[in-house]
Amino acid sequence: MSALGYAAVAAQTGAVVAGAPLLTGLMRQVRARLEGRAGAGVLQPLRDTRKLLRREPIAPAGTGPAFRTAPALLVATTLVVATLVPLLSTDTPVAGRADLILVVALLALGTVTLALAGLDTGTAFGGMGASREMTIAALVEPTLLMAVFALSIPAGTTNLPAIVDGAVREPDRLASPAGLLAAAALVVAVLAETGRIPVDNPSTHLELTMVHEAMVLEYAGRDLALVELGAQMRLTVLLGLLASLFVPWGIATSASVGALLLALVAFAVKVALLGAALAAAEVFWAKVRLFRVPELLAGSFLLALLAVTASYFLSGA
Amino acid sequence: MIAAGLGAAGALAAAGAAAGSVLPGRARLIASGVCTAGVGAAGCAAGAGALGGEQWTGRLPELLPLAGTVWQVDALSGLFMAVAGAVVAAVGVYGIGYASGHGTLGLASRTAQAVLPLFALTLILVPAAASVSTFLFVWEVMALSSLLLVLVEHRARAEVRTAGLWYAVMTHLGLVLLLAGFALFAARAGGEGFAELRAGAAELSPTVRGTVFVLTAAAFASKAGAVPLHAWLPRAHPEAPGPVSALMSAAMVNLGAYGIVRTGFDLLGGGPAWWWLGLMGVGGVSAVYGILQAAISSDVKRLLAYSTAENLGLVLVATGAAGLFAASGDQGLAALALAAGLLHVVNHAAFKALLFGAAGAVVRATGVRDLDRLGGLRPRMPVTAGLFAVGALGAVALPPGNGFVSEWLLLQSLIHGLEMPGVAVAIALPLAVGLVALSAGVAAAVFVKALGVGFFARPRSREAERAREAPPLMLAGLGLLALGCAGLALVPGLLGPGLDRAVADAGLPGTGSVAGGALTVRLHDIATSLSPLWVALALTLAVLLATAVPRVLGGRRRRARLWDCGGGAPTPRMAYTATSFAEPLQRVFDDVLAPEQDVDVTHVRESAYLVERVRFRGRVPDRVEHRLYRPVLDGLARTGRAARRLAGGSVHVYLGYGFVGLLSLFVVLVVGW
Numbered sequence: 001m002s003a004l005g006y007a008a009v010a011a012q013t014g015a016v017v018a019g020a021p022l023l024t025g026l027m028r029q030v031r032a033r034l035e036g037r038a039g040a041g042v043l044q045p046l047r048d049t050r051k052l053l054r055r056e057p058i059a060p061a062g063t064g065p066a067f068r069t070a071p072a073l074l075v076a077t078t079l080v081v082a083t084l085v086p087l088l089s090t091d092t093p094v095a096g097r098a099d100l101i102l103v104v105a106l107l108a109l110g111t112v113t114l115a116l117a118g119l120d121t122g123t124a125f126g127g128m129g130a131s132r133e134m135t136i137a138a139l140v141e142p143t144l145l146m147a148v149f150a151l152s153i154p155a156g157t158t159n160l161p162a163i164v165d166g167a168v169r170e171p172d173r174l175a176s177p178a179g180l181l182a183a184a185a186l187v188v189a190v191l192a193e194t195g196r197i198p199v200d201n202p203s204t205h206l207e208l209t210m211v212h213e214a215m216v217l218e219y220a221g222r223d224l225a226l227v228e229l230g231a232q233m234r235l236t237v238l239l240g241l242l243a244s245l246f247v248p249w250g251i252a253t254s255a256s257v258g259a260l261l262l263a264l265v266a267f268a269v270k271v272a273l274l275g276a277a278l279a280a281a282e283v284f285w286a287k288v289r290l291f292r293v294p295e296l297l298a299g300s301f302l303l304a305l306l307a308v309t310a311s312y313f314l315s316g317a
Numbered sequence: 318m319i320a321a322g323l324g325a326a327g328a329l330a331a332a333g334a335a336a337g338s339v340l341p342g343r344a345r346l347i348a349s350g351v352c353t354a355g356v357g358a359a360g361c362a363a364g365a366g367a368l369g370g371e372q373w374t375g376r377l378p379e380l381l382p383l384a385g386t387v388w389q390v391d392a393l394s395g396l397f398m399a400v401a402g403a404v405v406a407a408v409g410v411y412g413i414g415y416a417s418g419h420g421t422l423g424l425a426s427r428t429a430q431a432v433l434p435l436f437a438l439t440l441i442l443v444p445a446a447a448s449v450s451t452f453l454f455v456w457e458v459m460a461l462s463s464l465l466l467v468l469v470e471h472r473a474r475a476e477v478r479t480a481g482l483w484y485a486v487m488t489h490l491g492l493v494l495l496l497a498g499f500a501l502f503a504a505r506a507g508g509e510g511f512a513e514l515r516a517g518a519a520e521l522s523p524t525v526r527g528t529v530f531v532l533t534a535a536a537f538a539s540k541a542g543a544v545p546l547h548a549w550l551p552r553a554h555p556e557a558p559g560p561v562s563a564l565m566s567a568a569m570v571n572l573g574a575y576g577i578v579r580t581g582f583d584l585l586g587g588g589p590a591w592w593w594l595g596l597m598g599v600g601g602v603s604a605v606y607g608i609l610q611a612a613i614s615s616d617v618k619r620l621l622a623y624s625t626a627e628n629l630g631l632v633l634v635a636t637g638a639a640g641l642f643a644a645s646g647d648q649g650l651a652a653l654a655l656a657a658g659l660l661h662v663v664n665h666a667a668f669k670a671l672l673f674g675a676a677g678a679v680v681r682a683t684g685v686r687d688l689d690r691l692g693g694l695r696p697r698m699p700v701t702a703g704l705f706a707v708g709a710l711g712a713v714a715l716p717p718g719n720g721f722v723s724e725w726l727l728l729q730s731l732i733h734g735l736e737m738p739g740v741a742v743a744i745a746l747p748l749a750v751g752l753v754a755l756s757a758g759v760a761a762a763v764f765v766k767a768l769g770v771g772f773f774a775r776p777r778s779r780e781a782e783r784a785r786e787a788p789p790l791m792l793a794g795l796g797l798l799a800l801g802c803a804g805l806a807l808v809p810g811l812l813g814p815g816l817d818r819a820v821a822d823a824g825l826p827g828t829g830s831v832a833g834g835a836l837t838v839r840l841h842d843i844a845t846s847l848s849p850l851w852v853a854l855a856l857t858l859a860v861l862l863a864t865a866v867p868r869v870l871g872g873r874r875r876r877a878r879l880w881d882c883g884g885g886a887p888t889p890r891m892a893y894t895a896t897s898f899a900e901p902l903q904r905v906f907d908d909v910l911a912p913e914q915d916v917d918v919t920h921v922r923e924s925a926y927l928v929e930r931v932r933f934r935g936r937v938p939d940r941v942e943h944r945l946y947r948p949v950l951d952g953l954a955r956t957g958r959a960a961r962r963l964a965g966g967s968v969h970v971y972l973g974y975g976f977v978g979l980l981s982l983f984v985v986l987v988v989g990w
Contacts, residue, residue: 057874060876061878064696066695069864073860076863077859079862099847102852112715115765119770122692122879122892124891127892131897134898135905141758141761142758145750156733158732218879225867290901301751305747305748309747312742313743
């Protein structure tokens with residue numbers, strides 16, 4: 001494997017880490033403008049992260065290793081996912097190991113560590129956030145897995161670069177009923193997984209509605225910076241995954257500097273567009289009641305199940 | 318190696334039983350425990366020998382009258398022997414620590430210490446049996462010895478007696494089914510040795526084959542804790558002492574899976590698709606139903622018992638898928654599915670023995686099984702908490718845990734079942750994938766609850782506050798299991814050749830379905846691979862990076878109070894309990910779980926507008942048990958009560974019964990013959 005492959009991996013990981021705060025800034029700015037506010041600017045989350053990283057973290061009384069290691073673990077799982085998912089190139093040294101089931105499981109691992117940290121504090125908020133988060137995660141994980149299967153059946157493998165490669169070569173796969181159903185299911189699952197508006201409001205601090213925020217209330221300083229960065233990176237990676245799976249054009253399928261640069265630009269544009277669209281949609285949506293969320297997720301689970309069944313029937317018999 | 322291992326196991330079990338029934342006090346525990354661990358080690362060695370390619374056939378005619386006993390060990394037996402042996406060895410060490418300082422009432426009693434080595438021996442001998450009579454004999458000894466061990470604390474709690482009754486009845490119903498199935502099989506095949514059955518199976522009519530499979534599979538599925546025959550499992554496992562529940566849940570239930578593989582694939586030589594679709598259905602329902610019951614259970618050992626039903630359900634799904642693929646003609650994929658199932662048996666045994674062991678340590682230290690009353694154990698029992706976390710990581714089926722590898726294999730085999738023709742497959746496989754995925758999702762919530770509510774936060778009762786770390790011998794036993802979990806999680810490829818041999822011995826020609834050496838799990842003719850070690854390394858590296866970089870930039874960590882909203886320090890009563898943690902999930906699955914809630918309002922006597930007392934009671938009964946068993950039990954009780962009227966106490970009436978009975982017998986004889 002060439003050095004260019006390693007460069008691609010490094011570039012996409014770097015793009016996710018550095019781009020995640022910018023994406024959040026962009027989404028906030030879009031919302032602000034649509035709501036008639038001036039907004040804090042695209043760079044604000046970056047400034048927040050820099051500020052928080054310099055402050056001391058807190059070890060609240062009675063918390064243990066689960067609480068202390070969770071932020072790093074959250075970022076770490078997302079980092080590994082960011083290296084695996086073919087965001088820029090399908091021809092990387094890790095391409096053979098980029099398994100879709102593994103990606104879903106790693107993201108779930110991040111959720112689990114944060115929920116455990118919430119329980120570790122022993123406060124009512126921590127427990128409440130963890131309970132809600134795990135309830136949602138218990139329904140999101142199967143939906144993600146099912147949507148994954150629907151996509152991997154036509155490709156004959158769960159290997160991500162192979163799926164993306166196949167989609168670039170045969171765009172018909174994406175326009176098939178199974179592909180569209182899977183896309184719809186995956187979008188809902190991504191919204192739930194990243195805690196966006198119909199499921200959770202990322203900018204709320206109201207105890208009746210919050211999920212993610214309730215779990216991380218005790219974090220401060222660089223821990224909080226990591227938690228925030230982890231959440232932003234998850235959003236970026238998942239939007240990038242959506243883009244790679246359903247609009248795979250622009251991703252480099254062979255190693256060349258030009259293709260890689262083009263892919264970097266395409267990736268940034270695609271994710272920025274997806275993020276802006278999501279932010280714009282969020283202005284018009286209301287957050288769903290917590291106990292209506294499972295209905296939403298059950299709906300998307302059924303869509304995914306239909307997608308899998310459809311791909312069995314359409315390509316099997 | 319096999320013969321030597323089995324011989325050593327038998328001798329050690331006899332020595333252990335003798336020592337357990339004769340020696341006094343602590344010497345009894347040590348002698349019996351060491352012998353039990355030795356039985357396990359010997360069994361594990363024998364199993365490892367068989368996995369390495371060795372075969373052994375033996376005949377001990379003097380052990381049973383008439384038929385004698387026949388034994389045969391191939392790689393399939395070897396796998397189950399090795400798993401049971403490894404679990405027994407670790408639990409044997411753990412058991413010495415568990416029973417010491419625990420009085421003579423429970424596990425330390427003479428009976429229990431004498432029975433424990435025997436139970437351990439049967440766990441190893443069941444897969445070695447190679448004739449119907451031998452098999453049933455060892456099977457029944459296993460059932461009886463485990464029943465005695467479940468009952469050892471019967472004086473302390475009334476529930477133990479109920480659990481024992483349920484277990485005794487269920488396991489013997491299973492035996493009846495097994496007896497009927499094997500008797501029919503042996504009668505038609507013209508011999509009771511497994512070799513004769515194998516030879517005669519091809520000439521049986523489809524009806525007989527189907528009947529034999531359904532009868533034996535129902536019995537074995539009941540042993541594996543499959544819904545709806547699982548009712549004994551959530552009672553017997555929690556009420557048994559720690560080591561016994563670990564042995565039952567990690568080694569005994571596996572033999573249910575073994576029985577299905579042995580009879581379905583090896584003896585009957587596979588069968589039509591409907592057998593396997595049925596098995597997949599039972600497995601899928603068990604997986605989801607089991608994990609949902611675990612999600613709402615606040616008793617830690619009951620939660621683990623239901624999780625066993627879930628995991629064995631997954632194994633049955635894999636076995637059913639293997640049979641389905643074989644019936645459709647794709648031997649390679651069938652071998653892969655079966656390998657996934659067998660690997661899940663191994664993984665489940667490792668993490669479930671560890672979890673039950675750690676839960677046993679908690680129960681021993683606190684006397685409490687209710688998660689709502691635990692909490693705060695991490696600073697008090699740090700090693701136990703860490704070991705429980707290792708087991709929980711395996712059980713949630715997320716990397717880098719060991720459960721992930723086998724669930725990944727299972728999902729891969731189900732996805733690639735696409736090449737199969739047929740409508741049944743096209744409906745069954747996506748549904749199976751959905752059920753497996755759903756159970757994996759809920760499992761994450763279950764073990765976050767068990768670990769987070771049970772071990773983290775602050776203690777919610779005085780018992781939890783006073784908890785002390787378990788004795789070193791217990792921790793040593795659990796440490797061995799944790800090492801096993803880590804090994805299975807990081808280098809599962811080492812098991813590859815053994816798995817292939819076991820699958821081949823089940824009658825599915827092994828095509829090297831799982832290969833790729835120690836580091837990578839690569840699937841034969843499927844372009845997908847997984848390297849757990851690489852994943853673990855990448856995660857470690859990323860964690861180091863994510864910890865080190867911010868530390869360079871930021872300040873030192875400062876201790877502080879919890880944020881209390883300005884309302885004074887939070888008390889344990891404010892923390893989330895297991896029940897409150899599970900409440901949203903329970904609400905989501907309302908229709909499946911059917912929870913019951915009672916609100917009793919007592920009004921003040923003078924005015925109906927004033928309330929004196931409100932009592933709320935919420936519980937979630939096992940719905941299958943409620944709907945399926947309750948009516949049968951009620952019917953039996955009603956019949957019993959009605960029949961009581963027949964015995965009025967009058968001698969004349971009894972004489973009348975005898976007279977009428979005799980007359981009817983004559984009539985039948987005259988008319989019928």
